[in-house]
Amino acid sequence: MSLALGAILLLFSARCTVLVAATPFNISIDDSMGDPFTGEQWSYYPPNLWNVGQNCSGCTAHPDPSDAYLNTWHDSTFYPQPGISPEPNVPTTATITFNGTALYVYCMIAHSSVSPDGNTDMTFMIDNEIVGGYAEAPTGQMSYDYNILVYSNDALVPGFHTFTLINGHVNGNKSLVLLDYAMYT
Ligand SMILES: *[C@@H]1O[C@H](CO)[C@@H](O)[C@H](O)[C@H]1NC(C)=O
Ligand SMILES: *[C@@H]1O[C@H](CO)[C@@H](O)[C@H](O)[C@H]1NC(C)=O
Ligand SMILES: *[C@@H]1O[C@H](CO)[C@@H](O)[C@H](O)[C@H]1NC(C)=O
């Protein structure tokens, strides 16, 4: 092997190593398909208070599936008062585990005041600590906003983390969540 060719190969392999080891990239975790790399799936609690949004005829929220990531979302309503929900005053949660340094969470937001009641009241936890929230009162408009970044954090310690979205809070207002997907780096 000539010295020049050897040098080129050395450069090439060094560059490849750098690309593989250091270039960060984003992975999307769909609400229904989960993490395409690890197979990790969202867990929804209580399970009977979550619906597969695009398939849910009993749900009042009907956003346009073609505007949702992979055309899917999960729908849940928190009801403080008894009589409507089988589990009143229980905030509903969606949880996912990922290995990364950044996380971005996307929802659809309903703005109508009735059917659906688009009140939004979410709290976020990472590794069992509250790290943020997203609240928005309905405006009364019969419209949805898509691809809304409700939580982002690009300063996580490298490694495994557990993210939990909490919809509603005990003795709070009725609230709706339409979870579309999360993305991590
Ligand atoms: C991942 O996506 C977020 C949100 O769009 C963006 O700000 C960030 O730069 C992306 N990171 C990488 C490594 O592409
Ligand atoms: C949703 O509905 C589609 C067709 O309408 C069906 O193929 C799919 O299995 C359903 N998904 C779930 C999670 O129920
Ligand atoms: C987590 O991700 C980092 C960076 O990609 C990787 O070096 C590490 O091996 C991963 N940990 C596990 C247990 O997969």
Ligand SMILES: *[C@@H]1O[C@H](CO)[C@@H](O)[C@H](O)[C@H]1NC(C)=O
């Ligand atoms: C419920 O919503 C009303 C109107 O937006 C607000 O004034 C009130 O503080 C909320 N209550 C709770 C417990 O969040």
